[in-house]
Amino acid sequence: ATMPPLLSAIANAGRHGVLVKSAVAMERLGEIDVAALDKTGTLTEGTPEVTAVRPLPGSGLDEDELLALAAAAEHPSEHPLARAVVAAAGLRGLRVPAAEEFAATPGRGVRATVEGCVVTVGRPRSYGEAADADGTTVLVERDGVPVGTVTLTDRLRQDAPVAVTALATATGRAPVLLTGDNPATAARMAAETGITDVRAGLLPEDKVDAVRELQRGEGKVLFVGDGVNDAPALAAAHAGVAMGRAGSDLALETADAVVVRDELTAIPAVVRLSRAARRLVV
Numbered sequence: 001a002t003m004p005p006l007l008s009a010i011a012n013a014g015r016h017g018v019l020v021k022s023a024v025a026m027e028r029l030g031e032i033d034v035a036a037l038d039k040t041g042t043l044t045e046g047t048p049e050v051t052a053v054r055p056l057p058g059s060g061l062d063e064d065e066l067l068a069l070a071a072a073a074e075h076p077s078e079h080p081l082a083r084a085v086v087a088a089a090g091l092r093g094l095r096v097p098a099a100e101e102f103a104a105t106p107g108r109g110v111r112a113t114v115e116g117c118v119v120t121v122g123r124p125r126s127y128g129e130a131a132d133a134d135g136t137t138v139l140v141e142r143d144g145v146p147v148g149t150v151t152l153t154d155r156l157r158q159d160a161p162v163a164v165t166a167l168a169t170a171t172g173r174a175p176v177l178l179t180g181d182n183p184a185t186a187a188r189m190a191a192e193t194g195i196t197d198v199r200a201g202l203l204p205e206d207k208v209d210a211v212r213e214l215q216r217g218e219g220k221v222l223f224v225g226d227g228v229n230d231a232p233a234l235a236a237a238h239a240g241v242a243m244g245r246a247g248s249d250l251a252l253e254t255a256d257a258v259v260v261r262d263e264l265t266a267i268p269a270v271v272r273l274s275r276a277a278r279r280l281v282v
C-alpha cells in the first residue's frame with residue numbers, strides 16, 4: 001500500500017531530524033504565513049558563558065563570593081543562564097552553599113533562601129542600552145538589596161542566518177524575533193541573521209500577545225522556542241516547534257514538532273515537506 005502523503009512527509013521530516021507529532025501537526029506546518037523565533041536557545045546555541053562578574057561597591061562581596069551566591073540560587077534551575085552561572089562557579093572551584101525555598105518565574109528569574117538570606121537572580125528592572133550590547137546582564141539581590149551583576153554571552157547558531165533566509169523564502173516574509181532579553185543584544189543578534197522585526201524585553205505573556213497580534217495582521221504564525229517561558233506562545237501559535245536538545249519538557253510537550261537533531265535549517269525544510277504533501281492531498 002502507498003502511504004498517505006502527510007504520513008510520508010512525517011517520515012521525511014524524521015530524516016531531517018524533526019519529530020512531527022501528528023498528521024494534523026504536519027499539515028499546520030505548511031499553512032504558516034510568518035515565523036516568529038525566540039532568541040535564547042533557538043537563534044542562539046543556548047549554552048551561554050559567564051563573561052563578567054561585577055560586585056557592587058558597598059556590597060562587601062568580591063567576585064567569587066558574588067558568583068557563589070548567584071550559583072546557589074540558580075542551582076535548582078534548568079534555565080540556560082542558570083546552568084552557565086553554576087558552571088562558572090564550578091570552573092572557579094567555588095563552594096556553592098545550599099539553597100532552600102527555590103522558586104523560578106519564567107521570563108524573570110529565580111529566588112531562593114541561601115544561608116538565611118533571600119537571594120534573587122534575574123532580569124534587571126531597566127536596561128542600560130550600551131552596557132547590554134555585549135550580552136545578557138542579570139542582577140543579583142540579597143534581601144532586596146542589589147549586590148552585583150553577572151553578564152553572560154551566548155553564541156548565535158552557525159546555521160541561523162541560512163535558516164532565517166530559508167524561512168523568509170518559504171513564508172514570503174522575514175521572520176520576527178521575540179525575546180525576553182534586552183533590546184541591545186536582541187538587535188545585535190537579529191542584525192547578524194538578517195531579522196529586522198525585533199521585539200525584546202518580553203515576558204511569556206507578551207510573547208503570546210505578539211503571536212496573536214501577528215496572527216491578526218500577517219496570518220498564521222509558526223512559533224519556534226525552547227523554554228518554559230515559550231510554552232504559552234507555542235500553544236497560541238498556529239504551529240509550534242520546540243528545539244529538542246536543550247528544550248524544557250513543557251516546550252516539548254506543547255509543540256507540534258520537536259527538532260531532535262540540533263539544526264535550525266530543518267524547520268524550513270519541514271515547512272516545504274508539508275507544502276509538498278498538501279499539494280498531493282488536495
Ligand code: ADP
Pocket residue numbers: 038039040041074077079081082105106107108109110121122123124136137138178179180181182202204227229
Ligand atoms: P528568552 O526569551 O531570550 O528565551 P527568557 O524569557 O528565558 O529569555 O528570559 C528573559 C530574561 O529574564 C533573561 O534575559 C534574564 O534577564 C531573566 N531570566 C530568566 N530566567 C533567569 C534565570 N534562571 N536566571 C537569571 N535570569 C533569568
Ligand code: MG
Pocket residue numbers: 038039040041042225226227230
Ligand atoms: Mg529560549
